Amino acid sequence: FGVGKTTLAQLVYNDEKVAGFFDSKAWIYVSEDFDVIKVMKAILQSVNGGVPDTNDLNLLHIKLKEELSVKKILFVLDDFWHDNYVDWTSLILPLEVGKSRSKIIITTRNQNVAKMTGTLPAYQLKELAYDDCLSVLAHHSLGRENFDGHPHLNDIGKEIVKKCKGLPLALS
Incomplete structure (x- = not known):
C-alpha cells in the first residue's frame, strides 16, 4: 500500500471547483515503462479524443501545441518513475505552450523525478500518526x-x- 499520492491526485482531479477551472482534463498513468510517444498519444487521446496515426514526436508535439493554444488543461501524470532529464524535456516541450493556463500534477515515489521537473517543491505525503x-x-x-x-x-x-x-x- 502507498500513502495515497494517487488518491490525493484523484480528489483534486475530480473536484468540481477544479473541473470548472479547466476546459479539459487528462489523466495519464505512466509507470516504469516510460515511452514519450506513448505518453504523448495518451495525452492527445484524453484531450481531444483522437490520436494522429504517427510515431513522429514532432508531429505529436505540434498537435498538442494546437490543443494547448486554445484550451486550459489539467494534466495528471500518475506514477511517474522515469528520471531522465532529456526524456522529460521532450515530454514537457509542447506542454509549455499553455504553461500559464494549463497545470500538471505528477505523482511519483522517485524524489529525482520531483527534482528533475524543476517546478514547485514536491509535497511529501507521510504516514499518518x-x-x-x-x-x-x-x-x-x-x-x-x-x-x-x-x-x-x-x-x-x-x-x-x-x-x-x-x-x-x-x-x-
Missing part, C-alpha cells in the same frame, strides 16, 4: 470520529491500526 489512523478507521467503519460509542470495537480498531503502520490506503 497512530491517533489519526484510529480516527480515519472509526470514520470509515462507523461514520464517527472515534470508537467511544463502541468500546467493544476499540481494541480491534487499535490492532488494525497497528498493522496498517500509518498507511491511509490500508485502512480503506
Whole structure:
C-alpha cells in the first residue's frame, strides 16, 4: 500500500471547483515503462479524443501545441518513475505552450523525478500518526470520529491500526 499520492491526485482531479477551472482534463498513468510517444498519444487521446496515426514526436508535439493554444488543461501524470532529464524535456516541450493556463500534477515515489521537473517543491505525503489512523478507521467503519460509542470495537480498531503502520490506503 502507498500513502495515497494517487488518491490525493484523484480528489483534486475530480473536484468540481477544479473541473470548472479547466476546459479539459487528462489523466495519464505512466509507470516504469516510460515511452514519450506513448505518453504523448495518451495525452492527445484524453484531450481531444483522437490520436494522429504517427510515431513522429514532432508531429505529436505540434498537435498538442494546437490543443494547448486554445484550451486550459489539467494534466495528471500518475506514477511517474522515469528520471531522465532529456526524456522529460521532450515530454514537457509542447506542454509549455499553455504553461500559464494549463497545470500538471505528477505523482511519483522517485524524489529525482520531483527534482528533475524543476517546478514547485514536491509535497511529501507521510504516514499518518497512530491517533489519526484510529480516527480515519472509526470514520470509515462507523461514520464517527472515534470508537467511544463502541468500546467493544476499540481494541480491534487499535490492532488494525497497528498493522496498517500509518498507511491511509490500508485502512480503506
